[in-house]
Amino acid sequence: MNDLLLRALRSEPVPRPPVWYMRQAGRYLPEYHTVRNSLPGFLALCRSPKDAAEVTLQPLRRFKLDASIVFNDILVPPAAMGMDLEFIKGKGPVFHDPIRDPSDMKRLKMPTVAGDMPHVLDTIAILTEQLDVPLFGFAGAPFTLAAYMIEGGGSRDFLHVKRFMWQHPKAFQELLTRLADICGIYLQAQIDAGCAAVQLFDTWAGALDPTAYRRFALPAARRALANVTGAPRLYFTKDSSCFLPWLKETGADAFAIDWRTDMLRARHVLGDTPVMGNLDPGALQGPPELIRTKVRKIIQQAGPTGHIFNLGHGVGPTTPIDGVHAMVDAVREWDWNKL
Amino acid sequence: MNDLLLRALRSEPVPRPPVWYMRQAGRYLPEYHTVRNSLPGFLALCRSPKDAAEVTLQPLRRFKLDASIVFNDILVPPAAMGMDLEFIKGKGPVFHDPIRDPSDMKRLKMPTVAGDMPHVLDTIAILTEQLDVPLFGFAGAPFTLAAYMIEGGGSRDFLHVKRFMWQHPKAFQELLTRLADICGIYLQAQIDAGCAAVQLFDTWAGALDPTAYRRFALPAARRALANVTGAPRLYFTKDSSCFLPWLKETGADAFAIDWRTDMLRARHVLGDTPVMGNLDPGALQGPPELIRTKVRKIIQQAGPTGHIFNLGHGVGPTTPIDGVHAMVDAVREWDWNKL
Numbered sequence: 001m002n003d004l005l006l007r008a009l010r011s012e013p014v015p016r017p018p019v020w021y022m023r024q025a026g027r028y029l030p031e032y033h034t035v036r037n038s039l040p041g042f043l044a045l046c047r048s049p050k051d052a053a054e055v056t057l058q059p060l061r062r063f064k065l066d067a068s069i070v071f072n073d074i075l076v077p078p079a080a081m082g083m084d085l086e087f088i089k090g091k092g093p094v095f096h097d098p099i100r101d102p103s104d105m106k107r108l109k110m111p112t113v114a115g116d117m118p119h120v121l122d123t124i125a126i127l128t129e130q131l132d133v134p135l136f137g138f139a140g141a142p143f144t145l146a147a148y149m150i151e152g153g154g155s156r157d158f159l160h161v162k163r164f165m166w167q168h169p170k171a172f173q174e175l176l177t178r179l180a181d182i183c184g185i186y187l188q189a190q191i192d193a194g195c196a197a198v199q200l201f202d203t204w205a206g207a208l209d210p211t212a213y214r215r216f217a218l219p220a221a222r223r224a225l226a227n228v229t230g231a232p233r234l235y236f237t238k239d240s241s242c243f244l245p246w247l248k249e250t251g252a253d254a255f256a257i258d259w260r261t262d263m264l265r266a267r268h269v270l271g272d273t274p275v276m277g278n279l280d281p282g283a284l285q286g287p288p289e290l291i292r293t294k295v296r297k298i299i300q301q302a303g304p305t306g307h308i309f310n311l312g313h314g315v316g317p318t319t320p321i322d323g324v325h326a327m328v329d330a331v332r333e334w335d336w337n338k339l
Numbered sequence: 340m341n342d343l344l345l346r347a348l349r350s351e352p353v354p355r356p357p358v359w360y361m362r363q364a365g366r367y368l369p370e371y372h373t374v375r376n377s378l379p380g381f382l383a384l385c386r387s388p389k390d391a392a393e394v395t396l397q398p399l400r401r402f403k404l405d406a407s408i409v410f411n412d413i414l415v416p417p418a419a420m421g422m423d424l425e426f427i428k429g430k431g432p433v434f435h436d437p438i439r440d441p442s443d444m445k446r447l448k449m450p451t452v453a454g455d456m457p458h459v460l461d462t463i464a465i466l467t468e469q470l471d472v473p474l475f476g477f478a479g480a481p482f483t484l485a486a487y488m489i490e491g492g493g494s495r496d497f498l499h500v501k502r503f504m505w506q507h508p509k510a511f512q513e514l515l516t517r518l519a520d521i522c523g524i525y526l527q528a529q530i531d532a533g534c535a536a537v538q539l540f541d542t543w544a545g546a547l548d549p550t551a552y553r554r555f556a557l558p559a560a561r562r563a564l565a566n567v568t569g570a571p572r573l574y575f576t577k578d579s580s581c582f583l584p585w586l587k588e589t590g591a592d593a594f595a596i597d598w599r600t601d602m603l604r605a606r607h608v609l610g611d612t613p614v615m616g617n618l619d620p621g622a623l624q625g626p627p628e629l630i631r632t633k634v635r636k637i638i639q640q641a642g643p644t645g646h647i648f649n650l651g652h653g654v655g656p657t658t659p660i661d662g663v664h665a666m667v668d669a670v671r672e673w674d675w676n677k678l
Contacts, residue, residue: 016476078602147489157620157621157652157655158621159620159621159624159658162619162620162622162624162625163621163624163625163657165625166621166622166625166626166629167624167625167626168555206599207621208599208619209598209599209617209619209622209633209651210599210601211633211636212619237601239580241578241581242580242600243597243599246600259548260545260547260548260549260581260582261581262549262581262584275417278548280501280547280548280551281496281498281501282496282497282498282502282505283501283548284503285498285501285502285503285505285506286501286502286504286506287505287506290505294548294550312548313496316496316498318498318502338410
């Protein structure tokens with residue numbers, strides 16, 4: 001078993017950072033579309049362990065990666081709570097029954113992993129038999145899930161969420177608490193099923209100002225992670241730059257930072273907590289020499305311990321395969337022992 | 340003439356910060372829709388000086404604001420360069436002929452303000468006769484305009500821009516240089532026509548990592564502002580948190596910061612350069628007492644000199660009028676002399 005990822009997460013000496021990237025199983029791979037198009041929809045793919053395991057393995061066949069992440073979607077738990085989720089082509093996820101009033105929360109049931117989301121555990125079981133790299137499990141963070149559930153999908157300004165949050169702060173806290181408890185159970189179940197690490201995705205936390213982040217999103221993320229044991233717990237937010245001084249309060253073991261966050265500042269603020277990141281996914285649109293230069297700069301700035309190489313956000317659907325090769329090769333060629 | 344804004348921009352003593360907000364003439368006002376619906380389209384409104392002046396004045400009739408901003412759109416200059424711009428309901432601006440290859444740049448002509456965008460100057464002429472507060476002119480910053488022109492509209496991941504930028508860096512620099520020169524001339528013309536201040540909107544600069552920001556967006560913004568004289572020049576970007584250490588290199592006289600940026604850190608990094616901001620537009624969805632608390636915290640943290648109160652981004656289309664009243668009243672009630 002390749003344990004580079006786990007050693008880096010323990011800040012042990014490594015010759016180079018481990019490399020994997022968010023959404024590495026996905027739309028930029030033609031073989032992904034083959035599987036996806038053989039099924040009635042995106043959720044059907046998430047819910048078919050055999051197919052979800054297959055697309056999880058696809059990037060590992062092309063690229064020499066040091067970690068894998070189970071194919072799944074962060075909105076599976078809200079769907080398991082009874083929300084009417086549909087993935088619409090060209091639009092993304094849509095909840096047809098958004099939560100707009102505290103009374104709407106009565107509709108939400110407390111799901112169980114085994115009863116309502118068993119496919120995730122089955123996918124993990126298939127994967128752990130075949131993988132020779134550590135497998136990540138993941139969940140959406142409570143604020144990010146609440147944002148989707150209240151907006152009814154993606155949003156630019158999150159005005160429905162803000163309205164709910166400020167008009168009904170107690171109900172919003174209650175929603176976050178329920179989601180945090182579900183996230184915690186869900187992450188623990190993925191570890192118990194064989195995941196070697198888990199990541200909490202607080203993609204939309206940057207909709208909040210720092211005060212609101214510390215009042216709502218941060219304590220909910222902390223609660224989600226608090227009782228999760230047995231594997232390193234990572235925390236990602238797409239606007240990490242604004243929240244760097246408070247990230248440690250989540251209690252996470254490592255932080256994935258976005259591409260706008262200056263790596264030197266992240267290291268300075270986060271101290272010796274391991275950091276993951278932070279190449280701009282858009283850099284993979286560039287020529288190999290540019291990608292190599294950017295990769296090497298990030299590794300240099302992150303330093304020799306406690307760094308996991310990754311993109312600063314999910315890989316884009318139009319990403320050239322050659323760009324990914326250039327990134328992975330540049331990381332693998334690095335050798336701290338030769339510097 | 341109310342000169343509170345100009346005094347604050349000179350860091351002179353003021354009893355309270357001046358208050359205005361981005362997109363204060365806009366869709367959250369019912370009287371705006373009356374004017375907008377009487378015209379064939381959004382661009383027709385921008386291009387009709389009488390109507391543009393009318394909607395500019397509308398928020399000043401409802402709220403006691405300390406500044407005005409000419410109604411216009413940042414995409415007027417690219418349209419004047421010959422690009423086929425349409426505002427589509429529910430989708431926003433669309434360029435039907437995006438720049439995807441350096442050869443597409445041959446299509447772009449060098450516009451003149453008087454010949455291709457005269458309506459802006461006519462609107463300013465009408466307004467300066469009627470206003471008793473300073474009038475802002477504005478322009479989109481070169482990178483943000485280039486991003487729209489290459490994507491063909493808004494975007495989440497800006498992969499077309501990144502592809503163009505990294506595959507054709509010289510052509511991209513040339514595009515930015517041309518846009519910077521047009522921005523500079525355009526801003527100067529607005530000052531010469533009577534604007535008391537100008538603002539450069541680099542809304543999408545946060546698509547870039549800090550290195551790319553410093554290579555492309557920042558020098559282009561500096562070039563746009565370099566020869567603009569006779570009025571304070573402000574610079575806004577929606578992801579100011581990541582770029583704070585480099586903002587001063589734009590040469591701007593003051594910086595508008597977004598709502599995710601911690602005001603104390605902004606002050607710490609920017610020193611005594613005036614700062615504008617930074618209430619979350621989403622906070623206006625909350626009850627008056629919450630808005631008042633947030634307003635007072637921002638003013639306290641910004642301190643008594645060189646602060647202009649504003650939102651951290653444009654006011655949202657579903658913003659309640661009462662929320663705006665609560666914000667404006669909270670700023671106007673403040674008195675540094677009584678503390």
